[in-house]
Amino acid sequence: MSADHTVNHNVRLLSWFNFFGDFRLYGPIMVIYFAQVTGSYTAAASLLAVKMLSSAAFEVPAGVLSDRLGRRGTMIAGAVVMVAAHLGYAGAPGYGLLLAAVVLEGLATALWSGNNESLLYDTLLEAGREEEFPRHSGRVNSMFQLALALAAPLGGVIAGLWSLRAVVVLSVLPQVLCLLVALRVREPRVRGPLAPNALAHLGSALRGIRGNPVLRRMTLVSALRYSGESAAQLSPAFVAGLWPLWALGLWRTFGHGVAFAGFRVSGWVIGRVGAARTLLFAELFDHVANFVALIKPTVFSPVLLGSPLYGMSATAQQTLLQREFTDRERATMGSLASLLGSVLYALVALGAGLLADRWGIVVALLGIQAVVLIALPLAWWQARSGLGG
Structure with missing residues (x-):
């Protein structure tokens, strides 16, 4: 596959990856769902805090992993971990499994954090088209916002018709699609020794x-x-x-x-x-x-x-x-x-x-x-x- 073809291939896949990754129907009601499962808003707030702390703790090791082992592998690893986190959310009977799930989500977020923008830039750099980064980055990252705009009202409707847990269970599917998309990404090769x-x-x-x-x-x-x-x-x-x-x-x-x-x-x-x-x-x-x-x-x-x-x-x-x-x-x-x-x-x-x-x-x-x-x-x-x- 030519470098130019790889650019078009990876940019298209990154766009869909970002869309599915943020198409989380539970977004507006996550705290409410945590409180329903744990029986406490204090416990729910602590889970959100742990998620942020775990993402910060894994941030630098994930960046080193990406640089040393490759962008595609790190992206796939993050997708696998994110699917596991959402399965934990969907099936959690109480605080313990939710706690494990938020730690996993923090790890997945860290794996993607420095990696995915680097994947885009390296793909363009390999083709000698790095000056196009602003255009492709803007379009790729716009898919985050589109997913959030569509998922928020839809999640509210589903919660009203069925239940909060149904919203979370349905949110597993986009993460599985993320994994399938990541498996098709091609690894750019421009890193030095x-x-x-x-x-x-x-x-x-x-x-x-x-x-x-x-x-x-x-x-x-x-x-x-x-x-x-x-x-x-x-x-x-x-x-x-x-x-x-x-x-x-x-x-x-x-x-x-x-x-x-x-x-x-x-x-x-x-x-x-x-x-x-x-x-x-x-x-x-x-x-x-x-x-x-x-x-x-x-x-x-x-x-x-x-x-x-x-x-x-x-x-x-x-x-x-x-x-x-x-x-x-x-x-x-x-x-x-x-x-x-x-x-x-x-x-x-x-x-x-x-x-x-x-x-x-x-x-x-x-x-x-x-x-x-x-x-x-x-x-x-x-x-x-x-x-x-």
């Missing part, structure tokens, strides 16, 4: 980040932006004060739809103004929109809240990172960035919870925005330097 062992490989990746000022800056931008996603936990409480409860599902679907559109056009935008300028503009627009929504709440505030230009900024960020990652440590460097993001996410989420208890939901959301705002001058510095533009 490997370090003698895993620790040496990790040390080389750390030195690569430390010695590259652009990569240091972009790694911090990535982590700060990810920490801002903790606002998704609190935003529904803000929206519920402005819109009726029945409209919250529509609000989520609207947000995913806007993100889908942003991903689809991101390659076109980046091709004309550059990745660094796209990131700067998207970050600036999102901050202004959020501050307007929060400082003077109106019935239109939920439309502005969140990240209206998330698709464009996420694609621009990945483009800038992938250009700086080294070929042989690409996934490990991506996993290190994700690990830093997970740590900041946990700290910001905890701080926002404390602010919400003491001063209310608006202050908590403004606090999150203040932390993420640190990324703005870093993005401006990147755009001003002309690097990655």
Whole structure:
């Protein structure tokens, strides 16, 4: 198979993989299902915390595994583990099996985290078409948002007609399809000579980040932006004060739809103004929109809240990172960035919870925005330097 044919083959499969991977009918009711099985919302919340912690714990080892053993094998391993996790969710009689399942999901998430973007970039690099990364990345990742937009309302309908467990059982099928898709992916071969062992490989990746000022800056931008996603936990409480409860599902679907559109056009935008300028503009627009929504709440505030230009900024960020990652440590460097993001996410989420208890939901959301705002001058510095533009 020619390199160009491999590009078309892998891009198409990655798109379907992302769609099936996030087509989780239980998304809006996961906490409710956990509470129903365990009999406690405290237990349910602890399961969500364990899932995040397990993903963070496995992040760097998974990146090293991807770099040393290959993208396709790591992708398949993650799909197998994710199927096992969903079977655990579907059949769990109590807390114990749910706990094992969330740990497995954390492992699967880590296996895919640095690996799948690296698979896409390496596939393009092998064909000498790496400059097309923004266009293909935007289209591939738009499928996440399409899946979320379709699955959320459908899951609610199924839960109303049958049961919460029926929703979770049906969610196993898309994960099986993910595995079947992963088995058809072709392995790109562009990595350089490997370090003698895993620790040496990790040390080389750390030195690569430390010695590259652009990569240091972009790694911090990535982590700060990810920490801002903790606002998704609190935003529904803000929206519920402005819109009726029945409209919250529509609000989520609207947000995913806007993100889908942003991903689809991101390659076109980046091709004309550059990745660094796209990131700067998207970050600036999102901050202004959020501050307007929060400082003077109106019935239109939920439309502005969140990240209206998330698709464009996420694609621009990945483009800038992938250009700086080294070929042989690409996934490990991506996993290190994700690990830093997970740590900041946990700290910001905890701080926002404390602010919400003491001063209310608006202050908590403004606090999150203040932390993420640190990324703005870093993005401006990147755009001003002309690097990655």
